[in-house]
Amino acid sequence: MKKEDLPQDPGALDKFTREVxxxxxxxxxxxxxxxxxxxxxxxxxxxxxxxxxxxIEEARQAVVxxxxxxxxxxxxxxxxxxxxxxxYTGFFPFFIKRHLKPSVFEGLSERKLEKYARAFxxxxxxxxxxKG
Amino acid sequence: MNIDSQxxxxxxxxxxxxxNGVTTALLRYHGLDFMTEPLAFGMGSGLFYxxxxxxxxxxxxxxxxxxxxxxxxxxxxxxxxxxxxxKKFSSTAAAESFLDKKVxxxxxxxCQVGVFHLAYFPKEYRFHFNAHNLIVYGQEDDRYLVSDPVxxxxxxxSKPELTRVRFAQGPLAPKGHIYFPNKITPITDDxxxxxxxxxxxRNVRDMLRIPGNxxxxxxxxxxxxxxxxxxxxxxxxxxxxxxxxIVRMQEEIGTGGGGFxxxxxxxxxxxxxxxxxxxxxxxxxDFTKAGxxxxxxxxxxxxxxxxxxxxxxxxxxxADMLLDIRLVEKEAFQKLSKLxxxx
Numbered sequence: 001m002k003k004e005d006l007p008q009d010p011g012a013l014d015k016f017t018r019e020v021x022x023x024x025x026x027x028x029x030x031x032x033x034x035x036x037x038x039x040x041x042x043x044x045x046x047x048x049x050x051x052x053x054x055x056i057e058e059a060r061q062a063v064v065x066x067x068x069x070x071x072x073x074x075x076x077x078x079x080x081x082x083x084x085x086x087x088y089t090g091f092f093p094f095f096i097k098r099h100l101k102p103s104v105f106e107g108l109s110e111r112k113l114e115k116y117a118r119a120f121x122x123x124x125x126x127x128x129x130x131k132g
Numbered sequence: 133m134n135i136d137s138q139x140x141x142x143x144x145x146x147x148x149x150x151x152n153g154v155t156t157a158l159l160r161y162h163g164l165d166f167m168t169e170p171l172a173f174g175m176g177s178g179l180f181y182x183x184x185x186x187x188x189x190x191x192x193x194x195x196x197x198x199x200x201x202x203x204x205x206x207x208x209x210x211x212x213x214x215x216x217x218x219k220k221f222s223s224t225a226a227a228e229s230f231l232d233k234k235v236x237x238x239x240x241x242x243c244q245v246g247v248f249h250l251a252y253f254p255k256e257y258r259f260h261f262n263a264h265n266l267i268v269y270g271q272e273d274d275r276y277l278v279s280d281p282v283x284x285x286x287x288x289x290s291k292p293e294l295t296r297v298r299f300a301q302g303p304l305a306p307k308g309h310i311y312f313p314n315k316i317t318p319i320t321d322d323x324x325x326x327x328x329x330x331x332x333x334r335n336v337r338d339m340l341r342i343p344g345n346x347x348x349x350x351x352x353x354x355x356x357x358x359x360x361x362x363x364x365x366x367x368x369x370x371x372x373x374x375x376x377x378i379v380r381m382q383e384e385i386g387t388g389g390g391g392f393x394x395x396x397x398x399x400x401x402x403x404x405x406x407x408x409x410x411x412x413x414x415x416x417x418d419f420t421k422a423g424x425x426x427x428x429x430x431x432x433x434x435x436x437x438x439x440x441x442x443x444x445x446x447x448x449x450x451a452d453m454l455l456d457i458r459l460v461e462k463e464a465f466q467k468l469s470k471l472x473x474x475x
Contacts, residue, residue: 012256022394030398041383044376087301
């Protein structure tokens with residue numbers, strides 16, 4: 001990539017930093033240059049976030065319909081999957097899967113709820129009373 | 133040279149990739165002023181390609197354009213005969229007190245962190261990715277002074293903020309991982325040349341001779357074969373997201389553009405000067421070409437996830453582009469393999 005071809009499309013990084021890229025200068029030698037971003041990857045990131053937001057909305061509706069417990073919703077909200085949530089709570093994925101059922105969630109002890117609440121960065125009552 | 137005699141202040145270095153940056157900045161702090169990001173990347177044999185089978189990351193294919201986390205720092209330091217200290221912790225208190233001790237001694241240290249809770253990162257980039265690296269180089273008013281190599285300037289974190297990201301959970305959990313060069317012996321040009329040659333050889337091995345079909349240059353063909361099937365197998369929407377994931381792994385902050393290929397080209401250019409070997413500089417051009425081709429494929433993939441390209445023939449064209457890239461990279465590494473650079 002030639003230095004003059006380096007894209008400068010503003011994106012999510014804009015208020016944070018510019019990024020180092022390796023480009024060819026006029027003498028055909030490599031040097032570093034700073035880029036504000038590139039439309040092509042901005043759209044990749046945007047579509048990833050659209051997908052995340054859709055998943056969160058679907059999870060919310062599943063809680064409203066009584067098909068899933070609040071653990072399912074907050075797991076999606078915090079971009080977690082089973083291995084990540086297992087890491088933060090110390091529960092095995094097998095048990096977390098059970099806790100996604102509203103009937104099992106109802107019977108969870110205060111201690112277990114606390115672990116989930118801490119993993120999700122919310123209070124126990126927010127977790128317990130989430131209706132969608 | 134013993135690091136106890138070092139009094140120079142730490143200087144922030146901005147680089148494309150975090151691990152290269154930590155390696156470069158820490159080695160420079162310890163007096164290795166010749167160290168640059170391309171050199172660290174190349175000596176550490178950083179270039180790679182892998183699509184890890186049966187694994188999805190953020191609901192997409194697990195693809196990486198670089199070698200495994202931690203390898204660049206280890207290999208580069210080892211090549212230069214630099215002794216390294218590494219520690220992981222099971223308790224946060226022990227991790228905090230060890231860091232505080234190092235900060236009091238005035239030793240800058242590398243820390244592995246997760247980005248999901250990394251306070252200064254923009255929200256759009258905060259996924260559960262646990263192999264980010266930064267340097268803690270001091271403390272001021274209860275805040276740790278932080279040099280994050282992907283940023284233009286230094287920043288800071290409070291103690292709870294730093295502990296939280298050092299103990300991020302999930303795959304590649306850092307467990308408070310802290311590392312720094314310990315002992316540095318004088319380094320001659322000859323040692324640097326040997327390190328460059330060793331780095332190139334190991335990279336040739338990783339890209340050409342790794343067993344299996346999902347890693348090295350053959351890994352690119354593996355992904356290409358997958359792409360041909362994605363549209364029918366996953367549906368257009370999910371297939372587009374998968375392509376978006378490839379583009380993000382390839383072009384996002386940290387790669388220097390073109391899936392690290394430009395960075396490797398820069399390394400060969402720099403290496404050629406150390407080795408006084410024009411043949412190496414010529415092969416650098418092949419990696420520039422590969423990087424440009426990766427970027428061209430990204431533009432095509434963007435056509436799909438923007439919804440402009442929807443046909444199976446578009447997926448076929450993308451798959452063919454990847455096959456062409458594989459050939460360019462394969463030939464480039466074969467040329468490097470045949471160079472007879474000596475020991």
